[in-house]
Amino acid sequence: MSSLIRKESATAVAAQEQVGQYLTFLVGGETFAVSILDVKEIIEIASVTRVPLTPDYIHGVINLRGNVVAVIDLSARLSRAPSQVSKRSCIVLVAMEINETLQLVGMLVDEVREILEIPAANIQPAPDFGADIRTDFIEAMARIDDVFIILLALDRVLSLEELSLLGDLTAAEALRSVPTE
Template sequence: MNTVHRMDNEVLGMNGEGNQYLTFMLAGEEYGVDILRVQEIKGWDQVTPIPNTPAYIKGVINLRGTIVPIFDLRERFRLEAIAYGPTTVVIVLKIKGEKGERTMGIVVDAVSEVYNINEDALKAAPDFGQAISTDFVKGLATIDEKMIIVLDIDHLLNSSIVAEAGRLVRD
């Protein structure tokens, strides 16, 4: 019963049950974020770097009058950095934190799909070892034999802000 239901969701792509997730590509893997948190998707544009911040914080942009920080997710996950290409996009997300909602952007290789994923179809992530702490993963979902890593973006980005990597002396 459960499987049938889930297949329905997959086929229809949208149903009252389950949450919709926007997925994006990062170094060949597909990651998902809750679509209700996505404010907009925009192309990569010049940013103003913020001094003394970790390299994965690319800088800030002007999003219709508000200053929005942009994070490079590849660098955040310590994946190999690549040159930004035509499919490189910035996903602007609404992040919930202690001080209320903030707007932040993540740079990813490309956006992929929108899927419906049932809460109970999310499997707990095994310990990955190094790159991505399991803290940041809400769960794993399987769709069409593909694995989708559903991220806990609140935790990921809030902790990314706090991370003090700014070494004052570098030379």
């Protein structure tokens, strides 16, 4: 019986020692992060074309190597003021399943910071209240040297239901209005 307890303890310790890598970035002066496994690419701000009749948090679309990619203004999506594009602004590309196909979606962020290795022991569940963004957008909170970083729940921030509006745009319609690089 004691060997079973030791094995369970070792498993618990191993789980706490697991480290995840997260890309950190600024939006509205606050630090957020997503798992590096979700990030496909980071690009400079390109020519973004606004698409009529889309929600305000949809910044527009870009032509990325011949593919139309929707760009979400993460600040506006988090119910904050729209992003002010600067020379530090970037588009973080993530792959999302939309209408049963994998599509790239860009998130406009104010500045990409760094990749952090965060031990599982430093990650706490999302709070039920008190956040200045929708709590369902928070996957968890990471504590690094007494600073909290919000780990975003991409599947909710980039909601399939809300992004299905983007699926209604045909590639031909969007490409007509997107300048080629």
